[in-house]
Amino acid sequence: MISIALSFGDAIASKIKSTQKNNDISGSSRKSSRLIFLISWLVIIIPLFHFYLVGSIPVFDQIFRGMSLNSVSTEREDFVKLLDVPYFIKVLFNWVSTIFGPICITWFWVNKRKILSACLFLWVLLYSIASSASGPILLFIWVLSFAFSHSLVAKKLLQSALAVGIAGALLFCVASGVWLGNTATSIASSCLDSSFKTFTPGDVFRGCQNEPGVWINPVVNRAGYRIFLTPVEVSNHWYDFFDGDPSKKRNFLDIFERTNSKQASNKVGVWAYTDRFPASYGKTISANGSIDADAFSLGGIPAIALASLLLLLIRIFISMSFSDESLFIRILEGIGLAQLAWLTNSAPLQAILLPQGLG
Numbered sequence: 001m002i003s004i005a006l007s008f009g010d011a012i013a014s015k016i017k018s019t020q021k022n023n024d025i026s027g028s029s030r031k032s033s034r035l036i037f038l039i040s041w042l043v044i045i046i047p048l049f050h051f052y053l054v055g056s057i058p059v060f061d062q063i064f065r066g067m068s069l070n071s072v073s074t075e076r077e078d079f080v081k082l083l084d085v086p087y088f089i090k091v092l093f094n095w096v097s098t099i100f101g102p103i104c105i106t107w108f109w110v111n112k113r114k115i116l117s118a119c120l121f122l123w124v125l126l127y128s129i130a131s132s133a134s135g136p137i138l139l140f141i142w143v144l145s146f147a148f149s150h151s152l153v154a155k156k157l158l159q160s161a162l163a164v165g166i167a168g169a170l171l172f173c174v175a176s177g178v179w180l181g182n183t184a185t186s187i188a189s190s191c192l193d194s195s196f197k198t199f200t201p202g203d204v205f206r207g208c209q210n211e212p213g214v215w216i217n218p219v220v221n222r223a224g225y226r227i228f229l230t231p232v233e234v235s236n237h238w239y240d241f242f243d244g245d246p247s248k249k250r251n252f253l254d255i256f257e258r259t260n261s262k263q264a265s266n267k268v269g270v271w272a273y274t275d276r277f278p279a280s281y282g283k284t285i286s287a288n289g290s291i292d293a294d295a296f297s298l299g300g301i302p303a304i305a306l307a308s309l310l311l312l313l314i315r316i317f318i319s320m321s322f323s324d325e326s327l328f329i330r331i332l333e334g335i336g337l338a339q340l341a342w343l344t345n346s347a348p349l350q351a352i353l354l355p356q357g358l359g
Contacts, residue, residue: 002292002344005308009315032107032328040104043120046096047127054079059132072132077284079131087258097128097140099335106147106331134226142166143338150334151327176220177228183216202233206277231290231345237272238264238293250297260284264297290345315340 051057058075061067067075080090101124108117121144128137149162184201191208199207205225208214215221242249250264260266261283269287273280289297295307318336 001304001308002290002311005312006315006340006344009312012316013319032326036104036107036328039100040120042092043096043100043104043124046092046100047123047130050093050127051130053085054083057130059129062132074282076131076133077282081260081286082284097124097136098143098339101127101140102144102147102335103328103331105144106151106334107327109148110151110327134222138227139339139342142342143335146334146338146341147331148334150330150337173223173227176224177232178224180216180220180224181229184214187214200233200236201229203276206280234268234272234287235290235293235345237287238268238289238297241268241271242297252298255298260286264294265289291343311340311344 056075058072058079061075062072080093083090101120105117105121105124108114108120124140125137128140145162145166149166152162181201184204187208188199188204191204191214202225205214216224254264257263263286265286265288266284268289269281269285270283272287274283274285291307291311292304295303299306318333318340
């Protein structure tokens with residue numbers, strides 16, 4: 001249903017776009033200059049404030065201090081998820097790499113201020129890798145690519161090249177996932193414990209990670225496992241966890257729960273991963289399901305239908321005709337589409353609307 005809704009939304013959005021005129025964006029873009037400079041200061045100040053609060057940067061501790069992976073993993077959770085600050089402050093931390101940074105970097109580049117754009121890119125890149133997690137940096141590059149693609153209206157060749165690159169990256173991730181999954185399935189019987197009556201490719205990687213022939217190469221491993229196989233596996237666990245036992249069903253107010261141990265993502269994570277692989281996962285784990293899995297946990301199939309309708313409306317809204325087609329609006333549209341394309345398989349609707357800024 002989610003795929004049908006987004007496809008239908010794309011068709012309607014294309015119809016909307018075909019009726020719009022390609023205006024000159026250079027003049028209208030100057031109206032937003034003051035806002036851009038304000039956002040630029042936020043891009044600098046918010047990470048500095050974040051670094052001041054945490055007192056250490058996980059990726060630096062891993063590289064320069066030689067900390068173990070378990071210690072770095074603990075630091076990573078303390079860096080954002082378990083940091084004792086108001087929730088909206090955590091949202092602002094996230095917006096630096098998913099909204100504010102891509103806006104400013106793209107704006108300054110298109111307006112021929114390329115040195116400033118490059119400096120901001122390096123700064124946001126550093127902030128994205130600071131936690132040592134791969135998700136923030138991948139999402140930052142993904143969103144920035146869409147922002148550039150939608151802003152380069154006068155450079156059709158470059159715009160087309162970006163589109164082809166994005167499509168190629170997606171195909172590579174899918175192919176890597178299939179390759180890696182087949183490899184895991186073929187060796188499962190030789191290394192998994194007999195207690196695993198059923199298993200996923202991810203279970204093989206966790207249970208046989210030190211066995212020869214499990215992994216292929218770093219690039220395929222990262223793309224296939226993290227981007228393709230993991231979201232599918234996690235969402236499948238959500239369906240298994242919330243299917244059957246009525247006591248596990250959630251109510252609507254549960255989506256506002258901010259205590260980690262009471263969140264559905266933690267309960268599913270502990271059940272699916274920590275209890276089965278205690279050496280690899282802690283009790284503070286968060287296993288975020290796809291938008292359809294999250295909706296299913298709230299109300300089954302009818303809730304998925306409602307989420308699909310809301311996604312359809314969001315998709316149409318992103319490409320609606322505004323009072324002008326300024327550079328700022330084009331960048332925002334690109335960012336919105338990037339997050340809609342990326343997050344539906346790894347985040348619930350409420351996370352897309354607020355933490356990712358589509359609300």
